[in-house]
Amino acid sequence: MPDLLLELLSEEIPARMQDRARADLERLVTDGLKAAGLDWSGVWTFSTPRRIGLSVEGLPERQPDVRQERKGPRVGSPDKATDGFLRSVGFDSLDRCEVREVKGADFWFAVIERKGAATAEALGGIVTGAIRSMGWPKSMRWGDTAFHWVRPLHNILCIFDGRPVPGSLDIGSGEPLAFNGSTVGHRFLAPGEIEVRSAKGYREALEKACVLVDPAQRQDRIETQAKSVAAGLGCSLREDRALLNEVTGLVEWPVAVAGRIDAGFMDLPPEVLITSMRNHQKYFALESADGTMAPHFIAVADMETGDGGKSVAAGNERVLRARLADAQFFWDQDRATPLANRVEALEGITFHAKLGSVRDRVRRIQELVGKFAPNVGADTDQAQIAAQLAKADLTAGMVGEFPELQGVMGHYYALNDGEDAAVADAIAGHYAPQGPADACPTDPITIAVALADKIDILAAFWLIGETPTGSRDPYGLRRAALGVVRLIVENELRLSLTWLLEQAAVQASQSTFEQGAGTGDSVAEEAAGRAFDFIVDRLKVHLRDRGVRHDHVAAVFAESGEDDLVRLLARVDALAALLGSDDGENLLTAYRRAANILRIEEKKDGRSYDGAPAACLLKMPEEAGLADALDTAAAGAQRGLEKEAFSEAMTALAALREPMDSFFDAVTVNDADLALRENRLLLLSNIRAVMDSVADFSQIEG
Numbered sequence: 001m002p003d004l005l006l007e008l009l010s011e012e013i014p015a016r017m018q019d020r021a022r023a024d025l026e027r028l029v030t031d032g033l034k035a036a037g038l039d040w041s042g043v044w045t046f047s048t049p050r051r052i053g054l055s056v057e058g059l060p061e062r063q064p065d066v067r068q069e070r071k072g073p074r075v076g077s078p079d080k081a082t083d084g085f086l087r088s089v090g091f092d093s094l095d096r097c098e099v100r101e102v103k104g105a106d107f108w109f110a111v112i113e114r115k116g117a118a119t120a121e122a123l124g125g126i127v128t129g130a131i132r133s134m135g136w137p138k139s140m141r142w143g144d145t146a147f148h149w150v151r152p153l154h155n156i157l158c159i160f161d162g163r164p165v166p167g168s169l170d171i172g173s174g175e176p177l178a179f180n181g182s183t184v185g186h187r188f189l190a191p192g193e194i195e196v197r198s199a200k201g202y203r204e205a206l207e208k209a210c211v212l213v214d215p216a217q218r219q220d221r222i223e224t225q226a227k228s229v230a231a232g233l234g235c236s237l238r239e240d241r242a243l244l245n246e247v248t249g250l251v252e253w254p255v256a257v258a259g260r261i262d263a264g265f266m267d268l269p270p271e272v273l274i275t276s277m278r279n280h281q282k283y284f285a286l287e288s289a290d291g292t293m294a295p296h297f298i299a300v301a302d303m304e305t306g307d308g309g310k311s312v313a314a315g316n317e318r319v320l321r322a323r324l325a326d327a328q329f330f331w332d333q334d335r336a337t338p339l340a341n342r343v344e345a346l347e348g349i350t351f352h353a354k355l356g357s358v359r360d361r362v363r364r365i366q367e368l369v370g371k372f373a374p375n376v377g378a379d380t381d382q383a384q385i386a387a388q389l390a391k392a393d394l395t396a397g398m399v400g401e402f403p404e405l406q407g408v409m410g411h412y413y414a415l416n417d418g419e420d421a422a423v424a425d426a427i428a429g430h431y432a433p434q435g436p437a438d439a440c441p442t443d444p445i446t447i448a449v450a451l452a453d454k455i456d457i458l459a460a461f462w463l464i465g466e467t468p469t470g471s472r473d474p475y476g477l478r479r480a481a482l483g484v485v486r487l488i489v490e491n492e493l494r495l496s497l498t499w500l501l502e503q504a505a506v507q508a509s510q511s512t513f514e515q516g517a518g519t520g521d522s523v524a525e526e527a528a529g530r531a532f533d534f535i536v537d538r539l540k541v542h543l544r545d546r547g548v549r550h551d552h553v554a555a556v557f558a559e560s561g562e563d564d565l566v567r568l569l570a571r572v573d574a575l576a577a578l579l580g581s582d583d584g585e586n587l588l589t590a591y592r593r594a595a596n597i598l599r600i601e602e603k604k605d606g607r608s609y610d611g612a613p614a615a616c617l618l619k620m621p622e623e624a625g626l627a628d629a630l631d632t633a634a635a636g637a638q639r640g641l642e643k644e645a646f647s648e649a650m651t652a653l654a655a656l657r658e659p660m661d662s663f664f665d666a667v668t669v670n671d672a673d674l675a676l677r678e679n680r681l682l683l684l685s686n687i688r689a690v691m692d693s694v695a696d697f698s699q700i701e702g
Helices: 015-035 079-089 119-133 199-208 215-232 241-248 270-281 310-335 339-348 358-376 380-389 397-401 408-416 421-429 444-463 477-490 497-515 521-545 550-560 565-579 582-605 621-642 646-654 657-666 674-692
Strands: 004-010 042-047 051-057 066-074 098-102 105-114 153-160 177-180 182-184 193-195 255-260 284-287 293-301 350-352
Touching: 004 119, 004 182, 004 199, 015 042, 015 051, 015 119, 015 241, 051 199, 066 079, 079 105, 119 153, 153 177, 153 182, 215 241, 215 255, 215 293, 241 284, 255 310, 270 284, 270 293, 270 310, 293 310, 310 397, 310 408, 339 358, 339 380, 339 408, 350 358, 358 380, 358 444, 358 497, 380 421, 380 444, 408 421, 421 444, 444 477, 444 497, 444 521, 477 521, 477 565, 497 521, 521 550, 521 565, 550 565, 565 582, 565 646, 582 646, 582 657, 582 674, 621 646, 621 657, 621 674
Parallel strands: none
Antiparallel strands: 004 051, 004 153, 042 051, 066 105, 098 105, 182 193, 255 293, 284 293
16 A cells, blocks of 8 residues: 655754654644545654654555435425525435435435545645644744744655655745655755655665654664764763753764863863753763763764764864863852852842842741751751852852753852851752652751752742642742652651741741731731642642552541641551452441431431430440440541551551441331431441541542
């Protein structure tokens, strides 16, 4: 069966946009094929800096034949009705229609049969529609055209069954871009025109013309060459998948070339060297056998040279030398001013118009750290010093040049100033964790500053009402909330999260309210409560990703109003263990039965059934046995909760299974004797109360 091949040739497409563009093109084309009734056996997409396209394999030569039946008006209907029906089906007379009986009456029916058109005739519109519908983060017009695309589009190769597809793309100026069967090779190494007849021939011809259209093939070639070149220097390639993916989208014919870093720059912190090479020049860093930075780098050229890459290496070394000279200047200049002397300069950096300067924020973090540092095992004095210096490197020249090194440079400058290593580590690590894959701090001082930093930002922004909406989260509050969850859970911190948020909100309110934003601690407490709810939502997401059911979290949280996340999770784990057992499953069934009966009868009677049942009215052994079991379970559960032995509390509940089963098997709750009925409803109410003292079982789903 024939194949479709499409290549869109343009000016350089940004590497970061190529993956999404390939996915969009595949979706749009295949959706068009489905709408046209066309099946296929496979799709392969490709992209380079200059081209994006796809091959669709196993398309039929023609669209399928279509047979439709349309019911019309009843026989004998007015001419206006029958004429309208004929027009709708494209018939010129009723002679082409059939008469069929439907429920005792005769109706006109039209049977419409259309032969499927040639697939090639449908492809032009499908391809044109896909090109126009592609979504780009940024697009442009060029010349006097009206067409918007990511970059100027030069050529559209579109062939089916070895021949160009009839069609063109109107770009709003001059001649439209007609679909054709040719493309071009590498811009410099093989710029000539190439005639194409098949997808296989396309790949082979482009490779001969120094273009590897398959991103996976280019990536493998880059990695293989870079590792080989590094090994030749006695080094190893520093792992950087993100950079590898980006460089793959920057070249059509990758050639790895080694360059040398001048020895005079090797005293710079390795993060400075790596950032200079990676972010600005897209160079790969190398490591020596002992894991330290090697004085070499790998650049990936999109060019072969007659001198084995020497001229390319020299050019890259020259560019890097200038970049590192700037970094060396900042490094020397920044160290001349101690971090402590930079703190007051933070007054000149606005954090938020309603929340003051970064200096104001540092004061809040420093004060907050002082309130709870001992609770996380941190020395209060050291934690407050780290909090005071944590943002000071924002005024340093190096951070101005490389903003991604904030915190990292503060670590080096603190060590240069003679600060304690734990303080320096806290400055470097207080931004962490910044995502699910980021390492979570474990040192007490770093934990204290990192937690205070995130608690402050959450409480402050909830205080002023600047909270995430939909997908918008300009202040990174979701990231901060997840950071709080991970810091507490992974380090098993025993803290009252509500109290922490209230302290932070009150601190933020003291300056905010002076500007007329609100009044009193009650507003701060309300803001803290909303921030806490937001963190709990992030906790549920975090636990869901770990396979923990959100309704288990809701059941424990709803009952207790728990704000100690470590204790909360211990209770969740114990609840999950109970519900995962046969006893727990049957216990939940019995609980629901009791709760349903109570809900119905309370609604019917217009009252609640609360309180202890009368012992003298427990006529049957099963109800007396259940009452005794409830008393025992309530006491056992309470002891377990007080000792934080949550498995023990759940075990106490599990003992209710048999007496509850026996009760429901033998006892009629809605007895004709109203006194017995009320007493038995009180017994059911006790079932609900005892079980809900451990977790709100009504929250459990399934």
